[in-house]
Amino acid sequence: MDIEKIRNFSIIAHIDHGKSTMADRLLEYTGTIEKRQMREQVLDTMDLERERGITIKAQAIRMEYQGYELNLIDTPGHVDFSYEVSRSLAACEGALLLVDASQGIEAQTLANAYLAINHNLVIIPIINKIDLPNAEPEKVLIELKNVFGIDKEDVIMASAKEGIGIAEILDAIIKKVPPPKGSNDAPLQALIFDSHYDVYRGVIAYIRVVNGIMRPGTEIRMMGSGTDYEAIEIGTLKLGLQPKTELGSGEVGYLISGVRNVRESRVGDTVTYSRNPAESALPGYQPIKPMVFCGFYPVNSGDFEHMKDALLKLQLNDAALTYETETSAALGFGFRCGFLGLLHLEIVQERLEREYGLDLVATAPSVVYKIIKTDKSEELIDNPSSFPNPVEIESIEEPFLKLTVFTPSEYVGKIMELSIDKRGEFKGMEYLDPTRVMLTFDIPLSEVISEFHDLLKSCSRGYASMDYEFIGYKPSDLVKMDILLNQEPVDALSIIVHREKAYYKGKLLAEKLKEVLPRHQFEVPIQASIGNKVIARETKPAMRKNVLAKCYGGDITRKRKLLEKQKEGKKRMKRIGSVDVPQEAFMAVLKLGS
Amino acid sequence: MTAGPPDHRTSRPKDLKAYKPMGLYIHIPFCKKKCNYCDFVSYAGKEDMIDGYIEKLINEIHCSDLGLRISDLNTVFFGGGTPTLLPPKHFENIISTLIRHWKLDIGHSEISIEANPGTADLARLKALRSLGINRLSIGVQSFNDRHLKTLGRIHDSNDIFRFYDDARSAGFENINLDLIFALPGQTLDEWKKDIETAINLKPDHLSTYSLQIEEGTPLWDMTKNERITHYALRVTSEETEAAMFEYAIETLAANGYHHYEISNFSRPGFECRHNLNYWKMGDWLGVGAGAHSHVDGKRWSNTEKIEEYIHGSSPTPHASEQKKEALFMGLRLLEGLPAEKFDGFEAEVEDLMKDGLLENEKGRVKLTRRGLFLGNLVFEKFV
Structure with a gap:
C-alpha cells in the first residue's frame, strides 16, 4: 500500500455522545460491512460493553474508500482506561472529535481532546445528533470556539443515527488527516495499541507499523519486556482477521506470535526484529499500575480454586488486572486484586459473578498508601488490614487527582460543597459559555473511588461530568x-x-x-x-x-x-x-x- | 403398599393390615371477598362455579383408590375459602357420599368446618350441625374493628358476637376461634384486649397466629413493598410480636387452656384431632382445588385453579423426606418427639440444646420456652 493513501484515525467523545453509532455508519457507508450483516455497534463485542453502552476494549478496522485505506482505531470511552486511549491515539494521525448537539462539551470530551492534541493529531470536530429535538448546535459551536479555538466553518454537522454528514466526514478524513510518516527501509518499529486473548490462537496483538516492514515467519522482540517470539501470522483487520504477507510503514493490523497472555505483549510496547532491532522503542510506554485495590473472597471457601482459575482466565485478556492470594482472618482465603479504577473493578466483579457463576464478597476498595515510618523507611500499602502499628508511622501520604468537572453554572455551589466535603481543594473555575462552567480540584483518589460520581450526578441532576488524572502523593492525616x-x-x-x-x-x-x-x-x-x-x-x-x-x-x-x-x-x-x-x-x- | 397420586384406576391395597387413621381435608375455595393478607387458594366472584366444583369434588371422592382404607377415616375438615358460603345441600351431598362410600362414622369422627362471621345465619348453622358437623372454627382474627378493616375482613366485632351466639344455639359444642396478632399498627394493649375478649366467650379451642405478610398481597403493598416509600401502615416490631405471643401463652394457660402446639390452645380433650394428624405425620387425603395429600409416605397436591380442577388435571407429586418432615412437624407439638426419632441428627440436637432451643425431658425431645419463639432455627436443621 502506498503510504500516501493511508489514513489512521480514532473517534473520541464523551460517553453516550454517539461514538459507536458513528463507527457503524462509517463502516456501512464505505461498504466494509453490508447493511444486513450489521449488528448494531459492531465494534463493541463484549456483552458487558453492549449492556453498559461503553467500550472497554479498543479494536481496529480497515475500510477502503475512494482508493484510500482508512484505519479506524476505536478507543475505550472511560477515564479508567485513559492509558489505553492514549496508546490508541499514538497509533493515529487524526481524530474525529464528536460532541453531542444537546449535551455540549463534557469532561471526557475535553480530556480526550487534550490527549489527541498532545499526540499532535489533526482534529476533525463534529457536532453529532443534530436531528434531536433538543439539539443546540449553535451553542456547541460557541463552546468549541471558547474551549479549543475551533472555527465554525471547520465543524461538520452530523447525525450518525440518521446518516447525516457521513460523506463529509469521510472526505475530511482524506483531506485533513495527514498520511503516516515512516520509512519501509528503517528497522522495524511497531506499536502495540491493544491486544486480546483468543482461546484458539493465543494473544492477538493489534499493531501499528511505524517504521520498517513486518513479515511473518521472522523472530521478533518486545522491546519493553525484551523477550523474543516468532511472528506466526500477521494481517489486517476487517470484521475478522485477514492474513497478509507483509505490513508496511503506516499500516495497521494484527500480529500473532505465540504469546500466551496479554501481559507479555503489553499495550504501548514496541515490536521490532530480534536480528536487526530498532535503536530505541517508541516513546510513551508505561507499565500499567493499578490504582484501586480490593479483596475478592469466595462466599463458599470451596470455590477458591475456581476463583483462581477464573481470575487467571480474565487476566489473559486484561493486562491491567493484577491479583495475588491473600488471607483474611474474617473471610478466609481470597485474592487481593488491583484495578485501573472503580469501573474496572466493577466490571471484573460482574464478570466473575456472571460468567463464572461465583458468589463473592468484595471488600471496600482501597488506594495505595505511602507510609513513612519512624525509621524513615517507606512502605506502600494497598490493604487497610496490613497497616503498620500507629507508633511505627511517622506520616502517611495518599494519591491525589486533578479532578475536572463540567457543569451548568447553577450547580456550581452544590458541586463545590460536595468536593470540599470530599477533601477536595478548589483550584479554579472557567466559563465555557455564559451557562457552562469547568471546575478543577485537587482531591484524594480515595474519596473519588467510592461514590463520588453518583453523588456528583445526583447533585447536578445528572448534568455534571467529570474526568481525572493522577498527580502524585500528598501527606494526609489518616487513621485506620x-x-x-x-x-x-x-x-x-x-x-x-x-x-x-x-x-x-x-x-x-x-x-x-x-x-x-x-x-x-x-x-x-x-x-x-x-x-x-x-x-x-x-x-x-x-x-x-x-x-x-x-x-x-x-x-x-x-x-x-x-x-x-x-x-x-x-x-x-x-x-x-x-x-x-x-x-x-x-x-x-x-x-x-x- | 403403594398409594401415590390417585390415577383414577381402582387398585386395591393388598396389605389390609396396614390400616392407619386417616384424615380427609376438603377444600372450598370460594369467598365473598379476598382478604388483604390472604395468600391461600381462594377466589371471590366465582360463585357461579360452585355447582360444577362440588360435582367434581364428589367425583374425586368416588374415584380415589383409597376406598378400602377409609374405614379408619376419623376426621374430616372443610377448609377454605369460606365453606359456610355453600348452601347446606352441598354438605348433605358430600357427607352422605362419605357415609355411603367411605363408611364415615359420624358419631365417632371429628367433622370440622371453617366459618367466617356473618356468612351463615342460625338456620344454616343448625342445618350444618344436623348433618353431623360437630366442630366449628371461626375466623375471628381480631375483635378490633379498625384492624378488621386493615385485614380486609367483611365482618365487624358485632358480627362475631352474634355469630358465636348463633353457633352455640345451633348446638356446636366444640368451637375454635382463630386470632391473628402482630397486625400492622396493632399495640400490645389492643392484643391483650383481643385475648381477653376471646376468653370471655369461653371457646373450646383457640388458635393464635402471627400475621405473615406475603408478597403479592394488598397488605404487602401497604407495608413492605420497596417501591412504595411512604407506607400507610407500620409493621409490628419483632420485640412487640414476641411480647404478644408471650402474653397469649401466659394468659391462656392461666385460664385453663392447654398449650399443645406452637399456635394452638384448647380446653383439655378438645385438641384438634384433624390437625394433630398433620403434626404427627399420619395419613391424610386432600380433595378439592389446591388440596394437599400425604398417604403412605407420598405427598401430592391438586391444581390450585378451580377451572383446571373442574375440567380434570392430574395432581402434582411433591418430593418428600419423611424422616426430616416428621421431625420438624412433630416438634411443633409441645410434647415433642421420642429422642430415638432423632437418630442421625444427634449433632444438630446437641447444638440446639446448647443454644437453649431444645430440651430432653424424660426421653422426649421438645422445644424449650425459648424454642417456641425461635422454632424456625430448630426446624431449618431438619430440611
Missing part, C-alpha cells in the same frame, strides 16, 4: 478504623479515614451495619474503633421471634420451602466468628458519604 462485631475485629471491614471524619464515619458505618446485619440468637455489639479506642457503638438486638404459622391444609411443601429459603439465605452470608455477615455489610463501607 477497625470494626468489631461481637467484640471480634473484622479485618475485611477496616478502612482508612481522615482523622477529622473518623467519628462521623464510624457512627455512620455502625448504623449501616446495624441495618444490614440479620438478628442473631444473641445481641451483637457493633463497634468502630481507632486503635483501642471505641469511637462508635451500636447494638443489633437479639432475634425475638421467628416461627412459622400454621400448616395450612397439610401443605408441608410450602413450609419446607420457607425453611429452605431461610437456610439458603444463611449460606450466602459469611460466618465471621459467631456472626453471619451478608455481602451488603461489606458494601456498606462504600456508601458512607451520602
